[in-house]
Amino acid sequence: MVDSIMQYQSEIWHAIGETFTMVGISIIAAIALGLPVGTLLYLSGKGQLFENRVLFAVMNILVNVVRSFPFLLLVVFLIPFTRFVVGTALGTLAASVPLSIMAIAYYARLVEQSLLEVPKGVTEAASSMGASTLQLIVKFLYVEARSGLMLGLTTSTISFISYSTVMGIVGGGGIGDFAIRYGYQRFETEIMIFTIIIMLILVQTIQYTGSFMARVLDKR
Amino acid sequence: MISLHQVSKTYVTSNSRFQAVDAVSLEVGAGEIHGIIGSSGAGKSTLLRMINLLERPDEGTVIVDGNDLTSMTDKHLREARRSMGMIFQSFNLVNNRTVSGNVAMPLEMAGLGKKERAERVREYLDFMGIADKAEEYPSRLSGGQQQRVAIARALVNHPKVLLCDEPTSSLDPQTTVGILDVLKHINRTFGVTVVIVTHEMNVVTNMCTTVSMMENGGLINTFKAEQGNTISSEDISRITVGLSRDKVRDTHG
Numbered sequence: 135m136v137d138s139i140m141q142y143q144s145e146i147w148h149a150i151g152e153t154f155t156m157v158g159i160s161i162i163a164a165i166a167l168g169l170p171v172g173t174l175l176y177l178s179g180k181g182q183l184f185e186n187r188v189l190f191a192v193m194n195i196l197v198n199v200v201r202s203f204p205f206l207l208l209v210v211f212l213i214p215f216t217r218f219v220v221g222t223a224l225g226t227l228a229a230s231v232p233l234s235i236m237a238i239a240y241y242a243r244l245v246e247q248s249l250l251e252v253p254k255g256v257t258e259a260a261s262s263m264g265a266s267t268l269q270l271i272v273k274f275l276y277v278e279a280r281s282g283l284m285l286g287l288t289t290s291t292i293s294f295i296s297y298s299t300v301m302g303i304v305g306g307g308g309i310g311d312f313a314i315r316y317g318y319q320r321f322e323t324e325i326m327i328f329t330i331i332i333m334l335i336l337v338q339t340i341q342y343t344g345s346f347m348a349r350v351l352d353k354r
Numbered sequence: 355m356i357s358l359h360q361v362s363k364t365y366v367t368s369n370s371r372f373q374a375v376d377a378v379s380l381e382v383g384a385g386e387i388h389g390i391i392g393s394s395g396a397g398k399s400t401l402l403r404m405i406n407l408l409e410r411p412d413e414g415t416v417i418v419d420g421n422d423l424t425s426m427t428d429k430h431l432r433e434a435r436r437s438m439g440m441i442f443q444s445f446n447l448v449n450n451r452t453v454s455g456n457v458a459m460p461l462e463m464a465g466l467g468k469k470e471r472a473e474r475v476r477e478y479l480d481f482m483g484i485a486d487k488a489e490e491y492p493s494r495l496s497g498g499q500q501q502r503v504a505i506a507r508a509l510v511n512h513p514k515v516l517l518c519d520e521p522t523s524s525l526d527p528q529t530t531v532g533i534l535d536v537l538k539h540i541n542r543t544f545g546v547t548v549v550i551v552t553h554e555m556n557v558v559t560n561m562c563t564t565v566s567m568m569e570n571g572g573l574i575n576t577f578k579a580e581q582g583n584t585i586s587s588e589d590i591s592r593i594t595v596g597l598s599r600d601k602v603r604d605t606h607g
């Protein structure tokens with residue numbers, strides 16, 4: 135086993151790098167855009183501070199559509215958009231575009247759920263102190279929901295890794311693609327098992343770290 | 355200090371309308387401790403929450419310390435709220451912040467510097483007798499201690515008005531006495547006007563100088579104790595008699 139792994143060492147590293155790029159960009163998109171979208175979903179929801187049926191319905195449907203789209207079809211469907219954003223529809227960077235769109239919708243829903251768990255009394259106390267909307271969000275909601283937000287991001291990251299494994303179809307590469315091209319198509323079972331082990335370790339590490347951080351953050 | 359003029363509030367849900375407060379007018383003088391009593395669902399909390407416009411009245415005006423809150427912009431309303439403290443039955447602390455972190459929050463909203471914040475927080479934790487808990491998280495404290503933190507948080511920005519919604523209803527009798535003493539002490543020391551919603555008559559007789567009775571969204575009776583006294587249990591029975599007389603009048607046309 136060691137021999138065949140040594141033989142493909144540089145390819146393996148390269149594939150891991152591609153996975154990290156795709157998943158990393160998705161995590162950034164999830165935090166930079168999924169968090170605000172999820173917050174807006176929460177704030178515009180029924181009975182909330184900025185209840186707005188139209189805004190809520192539009193975002194709710196968008197998030198549902200993206201999340202229920204078969205992922206491979208989403209990738210294909212988004213090709214024109216991807217080309218518009220990165221100039222090409224092929225490669226690791228291009229593959230990160232549909233992955234990020236999925237990441238935004240995925241994390242937004244988990245953010246909304248975490249915020250819904252914050253007791254109503256906390257937002258009431260914030261309003262009674264004269265908190266601005268931004269202060270309410272940053273100093274109250276995110277602080278009280280922080281362990282849920284962390285767990286949500288952990289779950290999301292693991293899903294992004296899973297989604298990233300099919301990115302071979304647009305030349306995105308990554309460990310999943312490596313496992314299929316070298317392990318499966320060239321019948322190098324050892325290589326396939328080895329990459330599966332890498333994935334397993336990666337997912338376990340992320341889950342463990344995420345759960346641990348969520349526990350440390352939770353003082354409730 | 356507080357003047358509500360013909361305020362009404364109707365809650366509209368998809369299949370019903372419910373008038374929680376019906377054309378209530380109320381005056382609370384500066385330095386008063388005003389009790390609002392009445393059965394559950396009478397509209398007490400809704401009325402209290404209209405004083406700082408947590409609940410915006412559909413009609414009527416709310417004037418606090420000479421300012422008409424109902425006609426203010428959001429920005430000015432936020433500023434006005436900073437001179438009103440509020441405490442709740444369920445404390446409503448931010449459980450992921452320490453005790454001193456919680457008490458510092460109104461000062462952060464008001465934009466005070468870090469050093470000044472720390473001094474003020476310490477001063478009020480001392481005043482409330484919980485200075486030793488400064489670095490604890492709220493979940494490690496008893497109910498009475500949590501309510502003290504909430505009171506410190508409500509007072510730290512020097513409010514003129516303190517609104518209390520059943521502040522002792524989840525506490526045992528002994529702890530309740532401690533909290534009521536603190537509220538009286540605050541009223542005397544800082545001259546803060548206190549409005550307290552309660553269903554416990556002993557809260558009223560213990561500390562209130564004026565009291566209002568609510569029933570079905572209406573304010574039926576307001577009663578003022580004699581100068582320097584608190585409301586007595588005889589006063590309360592008189593209010594309740596007034597209530598039944600009103601009811602009789604209602605049923606007879």
Ligand SMILES: Nc1ncnc2c1ncn2[C@@H]1O[C@H](COP(=O)(O)OP(=O)(O)O)[C@@H](O)[C@H]1O
Nearest residue numbers: 365372374392393394395396397398399400401
């Ligand atoms: N947000 C709300 N939506 C609909 N109905 C409400 C809402 N808040 C209060 N109510 C109703 O208004 C009435 C008065 O409530 P509340 O002021 O909390 O009464 P109290 O504090 O005297 O028990 C109750 O019947 C309650 O069910």
Ligand SMILES: [Mg+2]
Nearest residue numbers: 398399400520
């Ligand atoms: Mg109530």
